[in-house]
Structure formats: C-alpha cells, structure tokens
Amino acid sequence: MGLYVAIAGATFIFWMGVETTLAYATQKLSQRVRQMGFQTIMIQDMAFFDEPANTTNALSNVLSNSTDDLAGMGGPVMGGIFTFILTILGGIILSLVVCWKLALLCTATIPIVVACGWLRLQILNAFDTKVRQSGIDSAAYAGELIGSVCTVASLGLEEYSMRQYDSILAQRSAKSLQSILSASSLYAASQSVVYLCAALVFWYGGQLIADREYSTFQVYVCFVSLISGSQIAGSIFTFAPDASKAMHASQELDKVMQAKPKINHAFGNAEAETEKHDIQAQHPKGCRIEFEDVTFSYPSRPDRLALNNFSIIVEPGQTLALIGQTGSGKSTCVSLLERFYEPDLGRVLVDRHDITELDVNAYRQTISLVSQESIMFSGTIRENIAVGQVEREVSDPEIMEACRQASIINFVQSLPIREGLSTLVGTSGNMLSGGQKQRIAIARAFLRKPKILLLDEATSALDTESEAIVQAAMDTIRRGRTTIMVAHRLSTIRNAEIICVMENGMLIESGSHHELMSLRGKYWEMVGMQNLH
Structure with missing residues (x-):
C-alpha cells in the first residue's frame, strides 16, 4: 500500500508541475501575442484599414477572441498530447520487447485512430471559420445599427433591423449544418474505431496463443500497452473544438502580423530614433510645401483617380485653401501630406525634401491636424489636450495657455475648482459639445507647436456661434505657420494667400480671393451661390 501512496504522491507532484508550467506559459503567450498584434495593427498604413477584412470589429475580434482561443491549446490539451506521446512511445517499446508480432499489428492501428481525429479537427476548423465569419458579419451589422440607434428609432426600423440580423445568422447556420454532421461522424468514427482495433488485436492475439507462440500474459501486456494508448488518443480529440479554434486563431493572428507597412517600416528601429532628431533640426521656422505632379488613387478604388497630376507650391507661413465639390480631392x-498614403506618381515635398524619404514619426511631429470630427479619448480635458506630447511632461500653465489660444479658457475656468482640467470628457467626448471638442482639438494642435497646420473642414459641423469662436481660434493658431485648409464655407477662407479650386482630382483655378473673383470663373460662381460678394 505504501508503494501506491508514493506513486500517487509522485504523480500529483509531476502533473501539478506540468499543468502549472503549461498554464503559466499559455498566459504569457496570450499576453505576448496580444501585445504584438496590437503593435502590428497600430503601425499599419491606412490602406490596410481600407480592406474589407480589416474592419474595426474584425481587428478588435482578433485582439480579444483570437488570442483567447489560441490559449485554448494550453493546459489540458497540451498535457493530454504530452501524455499520449509518452504512453504510445513507452507502449510500443514494451510491446516490441514482450510480443513483437502483435506489437506490429497494434502499432499499425494507431495511425487510423489518429487520422480520424485529425480529419475531425480539420472539419471543425473549417466549421469554426464559418462560425467566426457569421459572428463578424452579425457584429458589424449590429455595431452599425447601435452606433446609429437614434436614426433607427426615428425611421421605425427596429423590427426590420431584427429581421435582417436574424437573416444573417440563419444563412450562416444553414451553411454550417453539413460541417456539423461531418465533424460528428468523424468524432463517432474516432471513438468506435478504437474498439474495432481492439477486436482485431483480440482475434490475432487469440491466434498467437492458440499456436503457442506467446502466452496469455504476453498478449495481455501488449494489448494494455498499446490499446490504452489508442484510447488516450481518442480522448485527446475531445479537445478538437478547442484545437480547431486555436488553429483558426493562429491563422488570423499570423495574417495580421505578416502585414508589413510600407510607410511605418522604421517603427521601433533605434536608427530611426537617431534620424528623427536630425530631420527635425533641418526644418526651418515655417515649411515650404510643394505638390509636384501628384497622381493618386485609393487602394480600395484603384480605377478612380482621387488626384490627377496635381501641382501647387505653398511658401512658408502662407495659407492654402482647398475648395470644391465632395470627392474633388x-x-x-x-x-498625402500626413503620409497616410503615398502618391502613385509625383512627389510631395516639404522644405524641398521628399516626405517619403523622411522618418515618418519625426515628420509627423511637425504637423497638427484638426478635422471635422475631432477625436476625443476617454479621460480628462488635460489628457486630451496633452495627448500628442509623448516625449515630454506638459505643465498645467502650458495647457491653460493653449486653452486661451483656442478660446476655451472660459469654459475650463467655469468648471468646479477641484475638477478643472481633470474634468472627465466621457466616452469619445460625449460630455462636450461639438464646439468644445473642436476647441480642445485646436488647443491640442497649438500645444504641439506645429510647423504645418492642417484644417480639414474644421467648422463645417458647427452652428454659427460656435463656428465664429472656433474660426477666431484657428486664425490665432495659423499665425507663423504654413496652413492647409479644406472648406466648403467660403467665408472661412477669403483671407487665404492661395485658394485652389478642385474638380475631379484636378486643379482648375488658383489664386487669391480677389484674383479669382476677377477671373469670374468657377470660384466666382461658388461665391455667388453662397452670396459672399
């Protein structure tokens, strides 16, 4: 009895160590893969996110669910595989020593059991792919509706939306039925074939005993050694669903991690950090910007030119206004100036340097973008204004000066003293008005002290009063900087040194407000339509 107690204790300690080690390794693997996946996604070019397979929901699913599914191969599964390999190898060696003829027959049946389980795993992997696609499609549809729930309610689309959602799920469910039946059949086969193999071994073992080639004890030892190993193999494939999810997850993660950006290729490179300081030192106060015969089409719409042989020069400190119909470029x-994309033909030059030859991280430090939809992050006003200052600590006086320049100082000072800059803005800034978010974005831009300021329809979504305040803030921040403005409201760009009228990606008119008015061309017509003259 003491022997069995000792064996039990040793077994407990051994498997406790194995399972603990595997569980820890699995947890670290999941954490590492999630970190690598997030880093890979964050440095991708904008063209990567334009691909239908790389939607926000799909990439979020890869970071959350796929990493968890990959961890499903740890712990019990890896322990079971480890046990199976040791049992089979030990059983084969022992059987060959005791009863080699029967051992050869038993060993020949092991691949059959393993093959049935492997086929089941492959079918489950294909099935899991379909289920995941169903989840992505349905999640994308649900996310779209939830994000526009007010519109859905105002149009009375609740019942229609639910029917569409059910339809998406039903279509995928019908397609997956055949995979379910196939996987179930192979699972049943992998379980039953063990007993068929046992029957074959009993028959042949009986023949060997009848011929007095081996004793009953030898046949029994051989049977127990190998058939029990086959039974363990059958039990391992009960983990096939987890293994199939892990396989699919590894394929998804590998696809993301194999994506190589063309623009951010120097991310994390120590040499790039050295180059960064040298590049910044080369920039004088104010930047000269030149578009030199630039032609470009978006990767998602390669047959349509977004820019067609576009050329313009902006001297340091000047303001360039781009106007035109929606889709004009x-x-x-x-x-292109932000290096979200690169031109198909031509060059974009800043201070006579081709921006494709500059370190992208250093170059973007010289630029600030204020767009129509100012992005706010969950956190405080202080954090949202200082969010672009990753290399230095920003003091409250600096932030307050930026707020003053952005005409939001009165709002900040009106907040409770204990909160002030520590006031939470809510998810995506939902506790702020549109005008307040725009002015915080302008304060953020001012704090960066950019040499190039990009204003992409920064006031188009505001009411008249908010527009006037934001416009005054933008006029302040434009001083001493090269500014590129995109606008539909021509009242905001009359004082620009250069106004470019664009149509179908081409430049059709350029000059100051007075020069273009005297031409009585397209700009003159647009001004007339907005009653500005």
Whole structure:
C-alpha cells in the first residue's frame, strides 16, 4: 500500500508541475501575442484599414477572441498530447520487447485512430471559420445599427433591423449544418474505431496463443500497452473544438502580423530614433510645401483617380485653401501630406525634401491636424489636450495657455475648482459639445507647436456661434505657420494667400480671393451661390 501512496504522491507532484508550467506559459503567450498584434495593427498604413477584412470589429475580434482561443491549446490539451506521446512511445517499446508480432499489428492501428481525429479537427476548423465569419458579419451589422440607434428609432426600423440580423445568422447556420454532421461522424468514427482495433488485436492475439507462440500474459501486456494508448488518443480529440479554434486563431493572428507597412517600416528601429532628431533640426521656422505632379488613387478604388497630376507650391507661413465639390480631392491632399498614403506618381515635398524619404514619426511631429470630427479619448480635458506630447511632461500653465489660444479658457475656468482640467470628457467626448471638442482639438494642435497646420473642414459641423469662436481660434493658431485648409464655407477662407479650386482630382483655378473673383470663373460662381460678394 505504501508503494501506491508514493506513486500517487509522485504523480500529483509531476502533473501539478506540468499543468502549472503549461498554464503559466499559455498566459504569457496570450499576453505576448496580444501585445504584438496590437503593435502590428497600430503601425499599419491606412490602406490596410481600407480592406474589407480589416474592419474595426474584425481587428478588435482578433485582439480579444483570437488570442483567447489560441490559449485554448494550453493546459489540458497540451498535457493530454504530452501524455499520449509518452504512453504510445513507452507502449510500443514494451510491446516490441514482450510480443513483437502483435506489437506490429497494434502499432499499425494507431495511425487510423489518429487520422480520424485529425480529419475531425480539420472539419471543425473549417466549421469554426464559418462560425467566426457569421459572428463578424452579425457584429458589424449590429455595431452599425447601435452606433446609429437614434436614426433607427426615428425611421421605425427596429423590427426590420431584427429581421435582417436574424437573416444573417440563419444563412450562416444553414451553411454550417453539413460541417456539423461531418465533424460528428468523424468524432463517432474516432471513438468506435478504437474498439474495432481492439477486436482485431483480440482475434490475432487469440491466434498467437492458440499456436503457442506467446502466452496469455504476453498478449495481455501488449494489448494494455498499446490499446490504452489508442484510447488516450481518442480522448485527446475531445479537445478538437478547442484545437480547431486555436488553429483558426493562429491563422488570423499570423495574417495580421505578416502585414508589413510600407510607410511605418522604421517603427521601433533605434536608427530611426537617431534620424528623427536630425530631420527635425533641418526644418526651418515655417515649411515650404510643394505638390509636384501628384497622381493618386485609393487602394480600395484603384480605377478612380482621387488626384490627377496635381501641382501647387505653398511658401512658408502662407495659407492654402482647398475648395470644391465632395470627392474633388481636397481631403486626399491632406491625407498625402500626413503620409497616410503615398502618391502613385509625383512627389510631395516639404522644405524641398521628399516626405517619403523622411522618418515618418519625426515628420509627423511637425504637423497638427484638426478635422471635422475631432477625436476625443476617454479621460480628462488635460489628457486630451496633452495627448500628442509623448516625449515630454506638459505643465498645467502650458495647457491653460493653449486653452486661451483656442478660446476655451472660459469654459475650463467655469468648471468646479477641484475638477478643472481633470474634468472627465466621457466616452469619445460625449460630455462636450461639438464646439468644445473642436476647441480642445485646436488647443491640442497649438500645444504641439506645429510647423504645418492642417484644417480639414474644421467648422463645417458647427452652428454659427460656435463656428465664429472656433474660426477666431484657428486664425490665432495659423499665425507663423504654413496652413492647409479644406472648406466648403467660403467665408472661412477669403483671407487665404492661395485658394485652389478642385474638380475631379484636378486643379482648375488658383489664386487669391480677389484674383479669382476677377477671373469670374468657377470660384466666382461658388461665391455667388453662397452670396459672399
């Protein structure tokens, strides 16, 4: 009895160590993979996010669910595989020593059991792919509706939305039925084939005993050694659903991590950090911007030119205003200048340097963008204004000066003394008005002290009173900087040194307000339509 107690204690300690080690390794693997996945996603070019497979929901799912599914291969699964390998190897060696003829027959049946389980795993992997796609499609549809719930309610689309959602789920469910039946059949086969193999071994073992080649004890030892191993193999494949999820998760994660950005290729490179300081030192006060015969089409719409042989020069300290109908290429100029994309033909030059040859992180430190939809992050007013200052600590006096320049100082000072800059803005800034968010974005831009200021329809979504306040703040921040403005309201760009009228990606008119008015061309017509003259 003492022997069995000792064996039990040793077994407990051994498997406790194995399971603890595997669980810890799995947890660290999941954490590491999640970190690497997030880093890879964050440095991708904008073209990566334009692909239908790389929606926000899909990438969020990869970071959350796929990493968890990958961890499903740890612990019990890896322990079971480890046990199976040791049992089979030990059983084969012992059986060959005791009863080699029967051992050969038993060993030949092991691949059959393993093959059935492997086929089941592959079918479950294909099934899991379909289930995941169903989840992505339904989640994307649900996310779209939840994000626009007010519109859905105002149009009375609740019942219609639920029917559409049910339809998406039903379509995927019908397609997956065949995979479920196939996987279930193979699972049943992997369980039953063990007993068929046992029957074959009993028959052949009986023949060997009848011929007096081996004793009953030898046949029994051989049977127990190998058939029990096969039974363990059958039990391992009960983890096939977890293994199939882990396989699919590894494929999704590998696809994301294999994506190589063309623009942010120097991310995390120590040499890039050295180059960063040298590049910043080369920039004089105020930047000269030049678009040199730039032609560009978005990767998602390669057959349509967003810019067609576009050329313009902006001297340091000047303001360039881009106007035109929707889709004329105005915001594309901003995206190219930010290096969200790179031109198909031509060059974008800043201080006569091709921006594709500059370190992207250092270059973007010289730019601030204020767009129509100012992005606010969950946190305080202080954090949202100082969010772009990753390399230095920003003092409250600096932030208050930025608020003064952005004409939001009165709002900040009106907040309770204990809160002030520590006031929470809510999720996506939902506790702030549109005008307040825009002025915080302008304060953020001012704090960065950019050499290039990009204003992409920064006042188009505001009411008249808020527009006037924000416009005054933008006029302040534009001083001493090269500014690129995109606008529909021509009242905001009359004082720009250069006004470019764009149409279908081409420049059709350029000059100051008075020069373009004297031409009596497209700009003159647009001014007339807005009754500005």
